[in-house]
Amino acid sequence: MKILVTGGAGYIGSHACVVLAARGHEVVVVDNHSNSSPQVLTRIAQLTGAPVVASTVDLRDAVGLARLFAEHRFEAVMHFAALKVVADSIARPQEYESNNVGGTASLLAAMKQASVSRLVFSSSAAVYDATASIQVGEDAPLGAGHPYGQSKLSCEHLIAQQANETADFHAVNLRYFNPVGAHPSGLLGEDPHGTPTNLMPYVSQVAVGQRARLPIFGDDYATPDGTGVRDYLHVMDLARAHADALDFLVRERRSLTANLGTGQGVSVLELVQAFERVSGRAVPYDIVARRAGDVAALYADPSLAQRVLGWRAELDLEAMCRDAWHWQSRNPQGYATS
Numbered sequence: 001m002k003i004l005v006t007g008g009a010g011y012i013g014s015h016a017c018v019v020l021a022a023r024g025h026e027v028v029v030v031d032n033h034s035n036s037s038p039q040v041l042t043r044i045a046q047l048t049g050a051p052v053v054a055s056t057v058d059l060r061d062a063v064g065l066a067r068l069f070a071e072h073r074f075e076a077v078m079h080f081a082a083l084k085v086v087a088d089s090i091a092r093p094q095e096y097e098s099n100n101v102g103g104t105a106s107l108l109a110a111m112k113q114a115s116v117s118r119l120v121f122s123s124s125a126a127v128y129d130a131t132a133s134i135q136v137g138e139d140a141p142l143g144a145g146h147p148y149g150q151s152k153l154s155c156e157h158l159i160a161q162q163a164n165e166t167a168d169f170h171a172v173n174l175r176y177f178n179p180v181g182a183h184p185s186g187l188l189g190e191d192p193h194g195t196p197t198n199l200m201p202y203v204s205q206v207a208v209g210q211r212a213r214l215p216i217f218g219d220d221y222a223t224p225d226g227t228g229v230r231d232y233l234h235v236m237d238l239a240r241a242h243a244d245a246l247d248f249l250v251r252e253r254r255s256l257t258a259n260l261g262t263g264q265g266v267s268v269l270e271l272v273q274a275f276e277r278v279s280g281r282a283v284p285y286d287i288v289a290r291r292a293g294d295v296a297a298l299y300a301d302p303s304l305a306q307r308v309l310g311w312r313a314e315l316d317l318e319a320m321c322r323d324a325w326h327w328q329s330r331n332p333q334g335y336a337t338s
Contacts, residue, residue, distance in 0.1 A: 002026045003246070004074045004116075006059060006107065007081030008052075009036035011190045012122060012179055014044055015239040016078060018188070021048040023243055028072055029054040030065075031081065035193065037335035043187045059103030062110070069114040076118035076246055077111060079104065082151070085197050086126070089148035100151035101158070108162050112169075118249045119159065119171040120242050125259065127153040127175060130295050134265075137301040138175070138257055145293055156257070163255050170253055172245040176260035177231040177300050179238050181320040182327035189327030190235075191334030200232070200320070203272060204328035207281040214283055216268050218290035223297055229265035231299035234315035234323070244311045261300025262313040274317050279325040 008029030057064040126149030180200040182189030196202040219226040
């Protein structure tokens with residue numbers, strides 16, 4: 001199929017493009033590059049052996065989006081484009097509402113106009129009330145505690161509304177937990193702007209010498225080693241899940257919301273120690289005060305995705321750390337100077 005991938009130059013979107021191409025799909029990328037490098041498109045082409053068709057369009061540009069849909073006969077859309085940093089969303093809530101929710105509304109309108117009826121949406125576990133449970137199923141209470149999570153939940157509501165109003169429109173919302181790792185080639189990986197807000201890229205930058213020490217936010221939680229426990233998921237497993245979701249839409253012609261994760265928790269110290277083992281580098285750290293809003297442990301119940309999509313996580317913590325290190329050591333400053 002010909003698939004429009006929004007945010008296809010981003011961290012998760014780029015890996016999804018490679019997986020989709022490997023399955024024989026034709027990919028068209030739309031990305032405004034507000035949080036991604038155009039160099040990613042060259043890297044995708046290296047991995048897939050074919051040039052990447054791409055347009056630099058902001059999803060809120062209804063005219064530009066309509067032109068893109070008129071140029072191509074898309075059979076599905078995979079929607080990754082979003083701002084995604086929790087702390088940034090607290091500082092700039094209106095921009096997250098405009099970009100994430102406004103962009104999704106514009107995309108849905110363009111899909112409706114062009115009669116494109118299949119959507120795989122990159123949602124987030126941030127839509128859940130993180131204080132309500134440790135292992136989270138799809139029926140867990142919703143209640144995002146920050147504008148980023150609220151924007152994702154609003155997008156899900158917009159998608160549900162379109163599905164209710166349009167008989168043949170179906171979508172899969174994938175709520176995933178903590179994507180980490182990189183393409184095993186080392187050509188694609190996570191390249192956050194500024195100081196990383198997620199654990200793995202911060203650990204990677206300390207190991208490669210870009211940062212001196214890792215801050216660990218609290219060691220007095222009710223967990224085996226006192227540090228926070230989360231569900232980390234290899235980005236290649238995550239990309240594969242999006243392709244499996246597309247297969248589900250073609251096969252089942254119905255909508256679905258599913259969690260993605262390993263179903264197992266890993267503590268901050270366990271991840272740091274695993275990274276040190278595979279990289280052979282020390283990751284010095286400091287214990288600092290807890291962050292407001294953090295919970296002791298949170299991980300997915302991925303059984304629905306296993307049962308309905310036929311998907312399960314295959315890559316373990318060692319693979320996550322190994323591939324993250326391969327990416328970071330090969331690209332010590334990300335895409336900027338590599």
